[in-house]
Amino acid sequence: MRPRPNRPHRQSRTGNQSIWIFGRHAVLAALANPDRRIERVFATKEMADSHAAAIGKTAMTITSREDLNQRLPNGSVHQGIAALVAPLEEPGIEDILGRCGDNALVLALDQVSDPHNVGAILRSAAAFGAAGVIVTDRHTPSDTGTLAKSASGALEVVPLVRAVNLARTLDQLKEAGFWTYGLAESGDTKIGDLDLKGRTCIVLGAEGEGLRRLTADKCDRLVTIPTSNALSALNVSNAAAVAAYEWARQRPAV
Template structure:
């Protein structure tokens, strides 16, 4: 494969996911030459069966490629992932069978937080993740590593105008519930069945004003201790699984 911008994916979950979901976008795979264990061999065999070049190198080379030492001894170079085309958002929503479940991330800056949110979103069964193209961390190698493959198997839409996209979701019958510290209603007292768009704000700043104003309602996570708030990825996990809990109860009524 030649041409195009190159991206780096590292870690076993992330590399395995790319090999499985979009092998045609991988240029080559680089592995620590000291790794001869079964886990490494399975990944390398998968790469070879797809005619993807494999290079055995020293760990220091992988450190430079991944720009960190947490690559688990495996790195892949592939085309830059841009997520799902923005123009496909509404057709995608229209094709969802049953109630839609969307996670909206408004300007998350930290790649570890975004990766953790994507992992939780996939585990909770969301249909798609929506986030802005600008003023937010993109789908970096660290995001993919932390997401443990979720960044490559969860539909992700990076949109130019988040508020406009939210209004399009509302037009499709998606109820937007935003998480905000100042909200007076607990998430545990909010109805989260039907088509739901769960909207999370950025670290520290929370939801931007226009995003907050576009939500149909706002909820909070009650704090029982002295801390005032949770990390955004932890808060996302709490909220996602409250939606899951309510949907499970509703489906058994």
């Protein structure tokens, strides 16, 4: 394995601009994250009283649900609490590799563009112990409110790496001992028939388009998740959850 130089964290694509995080789980996870700078919490009195210990000495404004509706993007499901925060610094692939033992899972997303899907995949990654999630630098949503809400706190605990060149990043993972499996309807092996012990990267394609050809060519094998004839394919976030569960099911007990 060739050594790679350490790279500093990149600044978030939102720069230094403050962002909104909303929803109970997302805000509480942000408050618990020492790497997240909280500028101010906005909460209804009921939510502020319920989570006084978590909010602690953080600057806070008691407000109404109607006021939050005005402050946040249209349609934000805030549950009576939101926070204005500084964006997290974006980690590099080395940050993921630093979390990996002999058995590790990384999920790589090839231009998955829906923030709800990316957030749900982060949530599955956290639930099943993945070391990180890789997304493409382009055609991928910023890690702002909707994604954080969908991730239900996972954005604060699972590294989200943005790869300028996904094919090159997959090569880096291979150099680090990962087997790369692309999920595709054309796959010749069922995921349940694979031996997923060791270092595993599951690669998932965009909504509708699936894996790009170059990305598929970089995978060691294309695999499928068998479904009934009534439905030929799963939503990408559902597929990620099934794949992450299968990896966790095979993981050796510690």
